[in-house]
Amino acid sequence: MSREPVIVGIGLSDYPKAPHLDSFMHIAQATQRALEDCGLELEDIDGFACASMPTEPELHVEAVEHLGLSPRWLNTTYTGGSAAQFQIPDAVAAIREGRAETILFAYGSDFLTRHGRTLGTGGLSIDSGLSGPLLYEQPYGSTIATCYALAATHHMATYGTLPEQLAEIAVGVREFAGLNPKAMYREPLTVEDVLASPMIADPLHLLDCCVVSDGGAAFILTTEERGRDLKQHPIHVLGAAGANSHWHIHSMPDFSTTAGTISSQDAYRQAGLQPEDIDTIQFYDSFTITALLLLEDHGFCAKGEGGGFIEDGHLRKGGSLPMNTDGGSLSSCHSGMRGTMLITEAVRQLRGHGGDAQVPDCELALAAGCGGLLSYIGTTILGKDRR
Amino acid sequence: MEVVDDGMWNRVPMAPGPIDRKYFEAASQGKLIIQKCRRCENTQFPPKMLCVSCGEEPDWVETSGEGKIYTFTVVRRHGVEPFSTLVPFVLAMIDIPEGARFMGNITEIDIETVHVGQKVEAYSLRIDETMALPLWRPIQSS
Incomplete structure (x- = not known):
């Protein structure tokens, strides 16, 4: 039994x-x-x-x-x-x-x-009588979008990552959204479209940010x-682990590295797998930078090399590591917390029920959730078969 | 650091607890303070009841009020007043050599030339009779 x-x-x-x-x-x-x-x-x-x-x-x-x-x-x-x-x-x-x-x-x-739709730009942060850790953020006009923008600027300044490379994440996810009849936005995107969309908080444009649904x-x-x-x-379920580094962005130790470095290693060890074994990733893509940091911190490329890795098309339909095959939160659905949807989409792929978005020979999927402000990272590795 | 009183605090109603209040009270007296552990000498910010390194009760120490931009963004869209009327403005993380990192606005700066590593100094904006909020501006000599 x-x-x-x-x-x-x-x-x-x-x-x-x-x-x-x-x-x-x-x-x-x-x-x-x-x-x-x-x-x-x-x-x-x-x-x-x-x-x-x-x-x-x-x-x-x-x-x-x-x-x-x-x-x-x-x-x-x-x-x-x-x-x-x-x-x-x-x-x-x-x-x-x-x-x-x-x-x-x-x-x-x-x-x-x-x-x-104002979750990301502070629409929920009205407060009468502020106390606690947000005393050190909210009086400065901090929003969810600005927190992720601070990480994106840091990654760009440290590793030379380009806005075009972040935009490519949104373009690739949108391609999958085009294959999902229910996705919120389905029209094809180009990198130029992303860069021409309104700037929310430098360097993140509107189309670097997820939908609200x-x-x-x-x-x-x-x-x-x-x-x-x-x-x-x-x-x-072959591997499952979580790790944290902070809650509020002001306490993030390194703005280019998440606790995914820890959760991923725990999950890989439990599963007896390496990054190169994984066939598809379902990543939290609240912002394009979120997916880029998770990609590096789960060992799919070295720290700082995410931009080039993305540019090479690995995450696209037909690539070596298709990401967010349902259109993700960047284009399809984000109703506050998406961790459960990362699992349902990974299961759909592993069953071979992905339809036009099906990843060929899909046997191993990795889902990574990101909670708070790049704070709590959870990694789940799922397999079509027991190992 | 300079304490600026524009007589029109309208950012957020502030109701800090006992430890946090000390920080904003010091700012109203022109001092940027952080905590330093009396036992293990760990520095930390924001302030807490205990040292997160060893659990001892930390002391307060005054800093030079000068630091460098660790990372930043230019906020272009905001959903809440008064910030929605202040855009575009610079929001940054500032590292100080004494061993702390602050979030803050950089004012009196060209948003097209703000950059990581830029040297900045703290000043504070009066909230009420007893508290002020630290802000940052470029050090002119740099």
Whole structure:
């Protein structure tokens, strides 16, 4: 009886614009679709993983109630966009140890419908009576976009990375978005288009920044034994780890290096794999610089060489390491926290269900979530087969 | 450092806790201060109850108020007043030789020539009778 952890069901709620759904309905709809995908029933779920955004601080416990669950294993760790990646290591252990049989991961948000598009430029940071660490940022007009811009400037000044190289990330992801009928933006882009889009915070243009959308995702983790007689080919969790270096950008030790250097090494070691073994990457692309730093910190190229690596076309459709095959958050869907969607897309590829965006001979996928301001990096390695 | 009082603080309502308050109070007296551990001599900023290196309670030390731009951005779009009316403005991280890194605005600077490594000095902008916010400007001699 193998208790090795496998992902058996995935589901996405309606996106990118879904004014007919609130956050709970996103979670419920994604859950229904994940259950339908694998053939399990709601009553089979005895473990639950969910994280809440600061905009909906009790979403995780409210979601438990909304779904009518009484989980014997619960993980609500919040690390921003990498929350799922930080929850997976304990979920894997819980499955192996018999603390849970079947764990549902779910996230959803009506972010666009509720808050509009100003997340990145400070639209949520109005505060009456500021205290704590943001005292050292907010009075200076810091926004999410400026935090990532500070990292991008640092990488450019240190390693000679070019705006054209960052733009190429957005162009490649948009090409995949063109293959996803639901993606928010699907028209082909050029590097020139990105560079001609309005500057938000130097050196990041509008098209270096992710979309703001509605959306949700769910996936179901169970034992290899249980997964055998379900509807889909089970996908194995081969490695999962997370690491942090700071929370607020002012405490980032090196603005060109994330804790992905640590989480990736832990995950590779667990899986017994190297970067060159990976067939596709699903990376957090809140901004183009996010994906570039994750690329280097996961060892796909040396520190500082990400710009050239990207320019060579590796991340494109047909390249050696296709990235964000659903159109990512740069072009398809970003409803606050995207960690669950990195997993659902990696599973879709490993099943061979990628359609026009399918990566050929896809057996190993790596998902990397980035939470906070380049702060909490989580790495998950998934495989079509057990190794 | 110079304390500038333009009599129109409108950035963010400030309600710092006891440790943070000391930093902004020092700024209103023309001093840029950071913490230094009395046991292991680790320097740190922002201030905390304990030294993150050894756990001891840190002391405050005054700095020269001069540093270099570690990285920066020119903010072109902002969703909140008054910053939405101040764009474009420079937001930077500044390293000081005493061993601390600050976020701050660089004012009195040409946004087309601002660069990493540029030397800057601190001054402060009055918030109220007891507190001021450190800001930065180029050192003219450089």
